[in-house]
Amino acid sequence: MPSMKPQVFQINRRRFLKSAAAITAATGVPGWFLEIEEAHAAQSKPLGPNDRPGIALVGCGSQGRGDSRGAARFADVLAVCDVDDSHAEAAAKQFAKGGTVPQKYNDFRKLMEREDIHGIINGTPDHWHTFVNLLAVKTGKDVYTEKPLTLTIDEGKHLVKSVRDNKRIVQVGSQQRSDRNFRLACELVRNGRLGKLQHMIVGLPTGPDEGPFPEKPVPAGLNWDYYVGQAPLTPYKVTNCHGNFRWWYGFSGGQMTDWGAHHNDIAQWGNGTERSGPVEIDGKSLKELISGGYETASKYRVDCKYSNGVTMTIVDESTVTDRNVVGGGKTTPNGVQFIGPDGWIFVARGKIQASNEELLRKPLPESAIRLYNSSNHMGNFFESMRSRKEPICDVEIGHRSIAVAHLGVISIRMKQPVKWNPEEEEFAGENAKEANKWLAREQRKPYDYSFIA
Template sequence: MGSDAKTPRREFLRRTGAAAAAGMAFPTIVTGRALGGTGTAAASERIRLGFIGVGNQGTNNLKDFLKLKDAEVVAVCDVDKDRLAKAAKLAEQGGRKVAALGDYRRLLDDKTIDAVVVTTPDHWHALATTDACVAGKDVYCEKPLSLTVSEGRTMVDVARDAKRIVQTGSQQRSDDKFRLACELVRSGRLGKIKQVKIHLPKVNFDGPAMPDGSPPPELDYNTWLGPAPDRPYNAKHVHYLFRFFWDYSGGQMTNFGAHHLDIAQWGLGRDDSGPVAIEARATFNKDGWFEVSETSHIVYTYDDGIKILCSQGTDGGPNVLFEGEKGSIAVSRGKISSTPDEILKEPLAKGDVHLYVSKDHHQNWLDCIKSRELPICDVAIGHRSATVCHLGNIAIRTGRKLVWDPAAETIVGDPEAAKMLSRPYRAPWRLPESPSAKAGAPARA
């Protein structure tokens, strides 16, 4: 199972589903470093990593990879000098030598780096990931994979053309409880599925709003903006709070929705497609502290009539609740339950659906870099899950029902909404275009 651009989507899913769970074999091959032409290397050689973005979740990812014997952290990069210095200090514990860079392109120029971990704000995900793929690096990119649907498709195409291993940071795919829930659903334990309920948390914006000002000296604000529109600096629009403004992210829909809607797609066997209709209602902060929805309720309808009901900021509940004719399965981080209890008590049989098994999301990516197998949340899967989130936000922003064509990846009959599937980049930034896309044959997977 390689990253062949010509692999059909259904074949890709078959390979990463029950067959993969039966025993993923990682053949003895050289690492990406050797593939890059720096010489022969044993399969056990440590993979040299660079980190692009090291604040918040970037620091968490750095800490996790520092614990893995297969990884060697050699470079960190951030546009905030204070965050960069802290990350370099963390990475250099134990006597390591680490490069601390302010421009990710310098990191990509280093041919001794095998792979990169992208934990930037969302509006930088596509550019950093595709540039890394073109530079011959494998990529771990945080969720949501993209800022727009168009970006996500380009990320898939470029990754396939460059034959890069790209893991989306949707780590719930590597959690045994979420996997079990999806296996039980796909094995028919609930009978015909009626609907899936998703609960997303409230907006955790640090209010109230504050006026624009001057960026602090430690922050290269122009580079932080990158491909986003030129806006005045505001301390409550950057770092963690970026996720509540449309130029940079999509609120809790793309924050937690990227996790939970991903599990819903997995459980429904829809990793290669998506809904056909989307309707939404939402409320917004009355004082305008942030732009994204404060509360929302979105109904996604699939071509078989199954609905996903996604509620944000309105009530409590499990992260994901699958409801069928014979009962229900509720799964959240650290907890799984069923009604009736017997659904969970009966072990999966040999003939049931057994999904791709990953015990550690970061380690799975490292293993796949060596084997060249597709990771558990491959870029194509991450793109489809992010697309569901983006469609929900477009329905929220337009206030209209959307008709979606999952095969063509376009909104039907609403040109205004369809324009929101992409956004222009601020000059001089631009996404690389894959050879397949240039030839008019997108490398779909």
């Protein structure tokens, strides 16, 4: 839970000074901030040798296996599951330990019946996240789930309720929250370092713009019907499966939801709206889609307004706004720009910059608002499994962050600005009735909610 109280830390100053100078030089993170971080790390209780829970990986692609490599430091991988046999096989081999090979499954519902599995790593494509997560929490498991948390806003509402009803821990894989650069930027902004925050620019990658693609035979060992799941059944094409699912609307929302899940999360954190959302959203696709090609916008711009008066523009990197403060007027760099009357702060992976170095250098006072401090996103999940306290990217935060991206996609697809009521989580204004139809999608049978009942 975010701590709002000033905290007092004991630190070993000599040890701190040695490493801090190098980190400050490389990343721009000031020494005073590292000092607090160091003290926090020293206070964290490491997991004991008997604290190793049993976990299972569902969705054994590149990210799921990467996550599980991190999780294997804290837990034993007892089972793996994939609708592609070759992926399940590769993961079982990877996580075999001391002669014990994780059991393979091709239907996650079977795996959830096991009582020796306490946690799930969910590395499935976006359109499967909610089903896996819902069943996991209903069967008493905690979850580390990849972002984007959901395919629709309606899924998020269901999931948040179910997580709370079942008293489960869900950590969303928006790992930038556990990266000091992002926390520093958000803490400074939240404490008024820029004056009253006025505007945020979220720079996301430009999406691929390719196609049309030919149909291909489904590879042996891949259950394509199950893979497609709730989405409308489409022919297999290689370019709509492993890794590339995110450019197809049935499975995802393109870069708006893929990278948007990361950077919108940071913008909402800095703006103090991580459990709320914007009230006005005006999204536009800036390039026509190729017929038969990828179905999600490659170039796009979404202008949002929050009830606190802060405005936000989400754009792909090739699009420049009149308020860009970094990027030299030619691109919008991948990251988040916070702008206020007293200057700006730009934060990205491995980088933090400000209009004036003093904005970063001057320490925050003892009484400053301190945000939730985690330096290891996966480690934080296992800490929460043990303490039953909220992880740094709790399910509601993940839901609200991705809702911003879903709202942008909805406005783009409706070709109209929309108004949003973040308290009721429903659209408002003149076109509310039409917009509310976009909150959920039709789920193809048998892959609707009854699939996991």
